[in-house]
Amino acid sequence: MIDQNQxxxxxxxxKSESPSTIIQKALELSSEVVVTTNFRPYEAAxxxxxxxxxxxxxxxxxxxxxxxxxxxxxxxxxxxxxALNVYLYVPKQTAAHRDVxxxxxxxxxxxxxxxxxxxxxxxxxxxxxxxxxxxxxxxxREGQTAFRNSIGIFSLSKDGILKVSPFYYWSxxxxxxxxxxxxxxxxxxxxxxxxxxxxRECGLHI
Numbered sequence: 001m002i003d004q005n006q007x008x009x010x011x012x013x014x015k016s017e018s019p020s021t022i023i024q025k026a027l028e029l030s031s032e033v034v035v036t037t038n039f040r041p042y043e044a045a046x047x048x049x050x051x052x053x054x055x056x057x058x059x060x061x062x063x064x065x066x067x068x069x070x071x072x073x074x075x076x077x078x079x080x081x082x083a084l085n086v087y088l089y090v091p092k093q094t095a096a097h098r099d100v101x102x103x104x105x106x107x108x109x110x111x112x113x114x115x116x117x118x119x120x121x122x123x124x125x126x127x128x129x130x131x132x133x134x135x136x137x138x139x140x141r142e143g144q145t146a147f148r149n150s151i152g153i154f155s156l157s158k159d160g161i162l163k164v165s166p167f168y169y170w171s172x173x174x175x176x177x178x179x180x181x182x183x184x185x186x187x188x189x190x191x192x193x194x195x196x197x198x199x200r201e202c203g204l205h206i
Contacts, residue, residue: 002029002162011152019045019166022153023053023137026164030134036060036124037139039067039075040192042175044082044184045167046139051082057137059084060127064119065095066104066193074187081185087131089123104193116194133161140165 014022027033035050035057037043050057061075079086091098098118105111128136136157142149153168167175179186 002156004156007152007154007156007162010154014153015169019049019170020053022164022166023050026135026137026154026162027054029162032133033135033137034058034060034127034131034133035137036062036127038062038064038190038192039071039078039187040190041186041188042167042172042179043139044078044186045170045175045178046137047078047082047084048182048184049166050137051084055083056085058131058133059086060089060124060131061086062089062120062123062127064193065091066119066191068189068191070187070189071191074185077185087127089127091119091123093118107195112194120194128159128161136161136163138163138165139167141168141170 010025014025017025033054035046037047037059038061047059067075078084098115102111102115105115140151140163151163151165153165155163155165157163167178170178176186178184
């Protein structure tokens with residue numbers, strides 16, 4: 001669909017453009033699109049921005065089963081307020097079953113790779129295999145991890161899907177303004193069981 005030279009050209013051309021302009025460009029490239037979310041902080045911005053440009057876009061939510069009560073309430077509020085077309089993907093094994101055998105392992109434990117595969121990577125792969133998008137909207141931002149600092153607004157996934165991060169260069173402060181301007185909620189009591197620190201890569205984007 002698109003090669004690395006085209007990616008670099010897009011990143012140069014759209015570096016200073018608004019999220020809406022970036023989203024519109026991505027939608028010109030393909031109508032086979034999804035947006036992914038885990039309803040972490042500031043996810044309301046990407047969901048609002050994308051759905052404003054394309055209503056009823058498939059919203060893929062891979063729920064690990066370990067979210068906080070606050071995250072689940074936040075998710076339900078956004079699903080209702082934005083009329084999100086959510087496709088929910090969960091691990092094949094329940095959290096209760098898994099907790100009997102390995103619980104939530106430390107990142108250095110040998111069971112961590114299996115845990116991450118079960119609660120995050122397998123549900124995500126299943127979602128992408130079913131939807132087969134050519135464009136994937138996500139809320140990656142510069143400064144989150146060392147890997148994300150290197151990718152730009154447009155990048156290619158390991159499977160060749162065009163990843164688009166419309167808010168890539170936005171700070172928390174600027175996003176706070178976007179949420180306030182659009183009367184959108186935020187929620188900070190979020191927990192990712194596969195990570196210990198906020199700047200650790202989640203595994204979906206490498």
